[in-house]
Amino acid sequence: MKNKNTTWTTRILIFLIASGILLPMVHKDPYFLHICIIIFIWSILTFGIRIVLITGHLNAAQGGFLGMGAYFSAILTMKLGWSFWISLPASGLAVAILAMIVGYPILRVKGAYFVMITFGITEVFRQIWMMWKDMFGGPQGLFGVPKPSPIDIAGLHISFSSKMPFYYLALVVLLFTVLVMRRLDNSRLGITLRSLPQSEMLSESIGIPILLYKLIAFVIGAFFAGLAGSLWAHYFTYASPDDFNWTNSLFMLMYAVIGGTQTVLGPILGCMLLLSLDEVLIEFQEYTPIVLGLILIFILFYLPGGLISLPQKMGSLLKWRKK
């Protein structure tokens, strides 16, 4: 049963990756590519929040980490003249280090209190960006973040002034994220992370350093938020404090929960469904939040395991009917 599920996950994943690579060759519409890029960036973020979620923590600092990644990358390229290709991993690492410092004291806090303290962290970050004008540009944010510098791969000169190359860039970062997360899920580390919320008492009694593992998950999540932030800044070419708030952390949590946390497919499916909703309903923009809210509630009522539990649910429904 378990193995069958894994092979299905792999198949769907391969299908999604293949269509991700091939789609822009067929459908070159820049607007379509734009939507895809946004879905990719949000998926990376959602993966970051999911890894913390499986340890039993609802992390609302992810929006703040996203912003820190964006600002960090913008400052590195604009003020220090670094290349985007160095500042991308650098902002991931910087945010990871920041998360290590922030995470150690706060991960003792649990449940609703953890949600609140991480809300607080995002909000404190935001006020720092707004107050420190020289560094972060104040309430307007930083404008004129450069697009990634052109690169030459195998004799091909790739410039990032059009959407297509950026699409593939975001896709590659997302694939890297999926690869890492999938590895994690199947490793001993993944099993241990998942065990944490099930019984802290048991973990404590067999000598598992709970806080350390939570910190590892928190830092990994922040690293990917940093990467996503860098992509964000160089794609939109600005970093503004309005974009990186606790509402965004909540949206990431929604995508993760709605997609389902059991397999790596969850974040991708959640982001695909809920973000494409914006586009489907573009004519009725003011109704979008209502539809989104109804979908959230509907899925919680009827698919508590998220979208990825749909096949199982269908399966059990069919069995029930046969009987």
Next chain:
Amino acid sequence: MDMLIQTFINGTMGSLILILVASGLCMIFGIMHIVNFAHGEFYMLGGFGAWLFFDQEVLPLFGPPAFRYILSVILTMVAVAFIGIIVERVLLRRFRGSLQSILVVTFGLMLIMQASTLIIFGVTDKAFSSPFQGYLSLGNFHISQERMAAIITSIVIMLLLYFFINKTKYGKAMRAVAQDAEAALVLGMNFNLIFSLAMGIGCALAAVGGALVGPIFYVNPYMGVAPVMKAFVVIILGGAGSLLGAVIGGFVVGMTEAFVSTYFGTHFAIMAVFLILIFILLVKPTGVFGHEE
């Protein structure tokens, strides 16, 4: 000196409104363990209720303006309490105890409530004035009657709440549930009724906050977002489920905000509030008056 007193008065009003909103949140959390992220939207509904009943006169209320205003506030509280009870019955109750689900559901609810209000009433701020106009002058400084009315109303409502919780049968039952749900279950208390009461009163408290603030500032679909964040800080400061804690926490947060924003600017004020929160939780992971799980 004048500025100090002025700030103090503004801080008092801010604190009292915050205390109203936070006590509501605190009741819902303390009794049902529901972290209601849509609480701010009930506050928003309160603002719209006052606007509808008093300014738009959707119901043919009669009498002098002051009387009509008070009647509008009461009607608003009842209506919002009713909405809250329905929401709790239909949506929230089944997810009690699962933080993740509650968070998703109440966030969905928040989106739905904001967007519906936006569609029905439009995005523009609705400004209206309460019947209490002019200033009370005490020597050198002045306070608007509007604010004074808000301060007095909040105090009256908090006293009523205190009386209800401590002196009535249902209030005592609610306290018992908040302290020890299992024991209350053994004693055969009617949980359905107590949950409905808690949600109804909680939402009515948020609504009265919105209804009092509405005429002083303005009413719009997103007005509930900022107060609910602060209310969360308050109940964490005060400890979940402790009304006295909510009152103390409300004053700490409200005064901090008023003074820091007057003397250092708004950004510092928001930051100060959240820094207090972070500091408190680091020192005591379950809030000041909270107890270990």
Next chain:
Amino acid sequence: MTAGENRTLLEIKGLSKNFGGLAAVADLNFATEKGEIVGLIGPNGAGKTTVFNLISGFLKPTQGQVIFGGVNVTQKKPSWIAKKGLMRTFQANVLYNENTVMQNVLLGCHLHTGFGLMRDFLNTAETQQRKKQLDEKVMEILKFSGLYELRDELASNLSHGHQRILGICITLAAEPQLLMLDEPVSGMNAEEKNNMVELIKQINLKGITVLIVEHDMKVIMNLCHRIVVLNFGMKIAEGLPEEIQAHPKVIEAYLGVE
């Protein structure tokens, strides 16, 4: 130091715990020697589980000391105490319910494998080797306890009896010197009880000292080398099973309650 003292593994000295002025455990003294099976019995509410929680660090004693293997472990965190080789099971079936049986035992191995994050992640030859060793260890424990056939089931799908066994397997994976079992046969039928008694004897034969709290007197008398009797948080008797059975204070305590 005499030779006899060296054999002492766990020593409880003047252990007391008050809950809001009420003494749950009062001035408790006893010791276990290496390789023993010691029973801790007493009527309901005698404070047996509290004693377990005090020893394993889940509760902090009001007074007194817990010495384990010559080290003072009083006031230490449970995970720190676990590292010293003192493990416990719980009265309820506390397991990783959403994990398979195998994964549960694997998690128990944590203490002796560390987590080598990067190694695990890069999947080097060394990691593969370790993984194989680890799997073998898990399988060995599962075969030893008779859960091998059920290794891929989710812990939550096991029967009550099997869950109790799994709880012990997790601690076995952590290689304890002293294993504290909190009512291991509660809620079991006669056959399951016999199996459990057999399993505990096997565990003891591996050189693991066992401290056991249990209500079932037949099981206690069958297993234990020595018995400590508690009533109202105080030790009222200690001795060999035969002595305890005939001890007037013990009889009085049990008859007085039941």
